[in-house]
Amino acid sequence: MSSHDLISLLVIAQLAAPLATLATIGLPALAGRPLGETATTRLVGIGFAAGFLSGVAALVILGGRSFRPEIVHLATWFAVGHHEATINLVADALSVPYVCFSSGLCWLVNAFAGKYLHREPGFTRFFILLALFGAGMNLMVLADSIDVLFAGWECLGISSALLIGFFHERTNAVKAALRAFTTYRICDVGILTASVVVHRAVGSGDFDRLFGVDWPNGTCLVSATTATVVSLLLVFATLGKTAQVPFSGWLPRAMEGPTPSSAIFYGALSIHAGAYVLLRCEALLEQAPLARASLILIGTGTAIHASLVGRVQTDLKSVLAYASMTQASLILVEIGLGWRVIPLVHVIGHAILRSLQILRSPSALHDRYELAAALGGHPGSGNSWPLSMMPKTWQDHLYRVALDRGYEEMAVSRLVVGPIVRLLDRAAAAEKAWITWLSGESAGDRR
């Protein structure tokens, strides 16, 4: 067996393992015969472990050949005229380490969640969604075409929203889930349009026709205009999942979900999905200074916003959410500056630290008491020096701004969402009045 065949087999295994898990636990649940807790946890764990181990094996083989990329053509999904949707995957210096990292983290969180959610109503639902997330993540990471990437991206969005609303009997959880899904969906316009522009430009969605796959040394194969348009659309698409201003309001509310899913989604993987997509398309960004400038601008603004707002939060999960937002923004700035390896290292380092913090957050008080006992006193946080050097009135003003989350949500709500909803409500009322008139009944008669 050649190294090509071996890598192909391992890449397919990385994708097939979580998908098989999803089918194995999802189908019995749909048929009304869900598996028991132990079987569910083990099966999902086996799926992630298989993905992780095959990733490590592929990494070793790739390392042995200086990370020369390997494209795996699985199938042509469908083709109409010149439009061809292929299922192509890529194993290179970006995708294989990332898939090891994501599968490994999912594996660990699966083990944690098995205990954490013991006897929780919706136990099977959580693991079905976790398996869907794992499959979507691997699909997105291994994608060598924008169609496959979009498929994975959609799986992330749907599983994320459903897990935020996991405790569906809580009104706040439901509202937070809907808010997150709406944000994702609006930003999906970017990736959907980018996909069409790519198809139009090169005749297919394959990345190797767009910029080659020799990461991090890819070469842009399309015109600067196309590269700019696609890059700007991808930047817009990433704003939602990375919770950048003005789309950041969903992230602190997303902590309504179970702690294990918060850790893996908003501390580790989902929040960095946008950064991964931009890293994958770095050769396009190279040719699109406008897109890079917008990344730097938005990233810097969000980092300042999240850093300030995070300081006045009164619950730990919100503090962690804003800390995640700050780091994700800085990673976007790094990508905008044209760096490639540093953002990747930053993503992995931040993801591991933050998911650990979120997983430990339910035990935070206990941790704090232990730390105080070890230090012989309370570990005070104190004011950070740049803020304490400000005049008192400035500090107060800044505090109020931070407490209102930078007025971001108020502005979005009053200037964008409110008018649209009012307009639609009026249209619906006019429709109803017209039907009432047409049917010749009085307004009170209708069912």
Next chain:
Amino acid sequence: MITPLMTPAGNWILYGVAVTVAAPLAAGGLAALGMAGRSLRMLAVAATAVSFVASLMIAVGWQMTNGDPVSFGSVLGEGRLIFIDGLNAVLLPYVGLVALAILLVAPRRSIEPAMVKRMLLGTAATFALFATSHPLALVVLWAVTAQLTWRSTRVTPGGRSAARVFAIYMWLAFACMAVGTAMLVADPPWERSSGLMGTSGGWLVAVAVMLRKGIVPFHSWYPALFSGAPMATALAATMPQVASYTAVRLLVGHADGVATELEVLAQFALITAVYGAALALVQRDLRGFIGALAMSQSALVLAGLSGRLPMELNGAFCVWISSGLAITGIGLVTWALESRAGDISLETLQGRFWDAPALAAFFLLFGMAAIGLPGTLSFVADDLIVSGSLDDQLHAGLMVIAATVLCGIATMRCWFHVFGGPSAVDSPKHGILPRERLTLITLIAVLFVLGIWPGPLVRALEKAAERVLFTPAPQPPAAADPPRAAAPAAPYSSPGLLRLLNVPSATKGILLC
């Protein structure tokens, strides 16, 4: 090339069409005579299942013709009484599946002789409509299907006002369709220099399609029907999309560009797709949401049908099937929920998850299948229609994307409002019946199998799309071919209709009668 019926494939298809129409017709007759007794559901399901199998036989028979269309019937010149190509070879089983699913999931109290009779007669008429391309047959079957829908709605408690609204729109649609078709037959544009009457006829047919499809500004009956009619009636009337089929047969098909009527129709359809999706966002009851969603998705089909590219048409055909099956699923889950717990409001969180967790799961899956979950047919359909529209016209593509995005948000809002929120129960109160579970699983399986392995479906529909788009317009007559002496010198703007009406002068009198 058109395959004649004398071939084995042709015979196979002819028998298939006969059985497809006859089985529900006969069962409807038995139900009307009260001969089914307590086995009413069994009779209806058996008859529809026979029709469904026969429709699959038609699809297999069409495959045996290597993709060539099969036609039969020269009663009215070259108008095809039976005409099977890639499009209806796929759509006939789709119609059968929708009808079968409705009958299987229908709550017990809905299964009464008059309702079943109308349902079966409606199914037979819809099958007949989807097996023909003859204008006169289309006009008659339009009237029959609309009348049955109106009657079912009118006899429903609280449905009189919806029936009245439906009747107003459908009378207008029927009048436009009948007059438009007659004008086209009486004054085929290729025989006179002006062709004013023929052109007007084309526009009237286009207006009829708008009325029957619920395209803005003629859309108001659509949500009203879902609110007032029984769910079975609303789904059976809207999901097959008889107006889209008529548009394909009469308006689409052009060797030298897109019919002007269809281009205008497409612009209205795009507005409807976005407007319907936006309305779905603010609906205050579940049925209103389904009506608005169905209106938006059905308009997407018509928008795609105006395309110049096979990809766009193919996308429209795929949306036709995927959204039809998904919305049928949502409708059936809603019906099952309503039969257990009454009308469902969307104004506040209803908290029905623990009350019916299986129905919540199915609603979610069908909702996801309607909005383009990867792995379902709608993902493929969205990909094709968005790519095709953007390739063709930028604004069309962006409007299709906007409609898709809004439909997604509206569907999730609906799911969270129905199933989310504090619940009064802490354990499942309303289980799901085996026949309901089996039917819903089958629908979901079809959506996923076609989404994961869309090749055969897309290829079949591609052949249909190419044939519809690229079949040459009628050629100038050969000297030795007297019946075709009146063939057009210049292509008419609706050559699809022109092909169908390319009949000898002597036959036109019969058509008009």
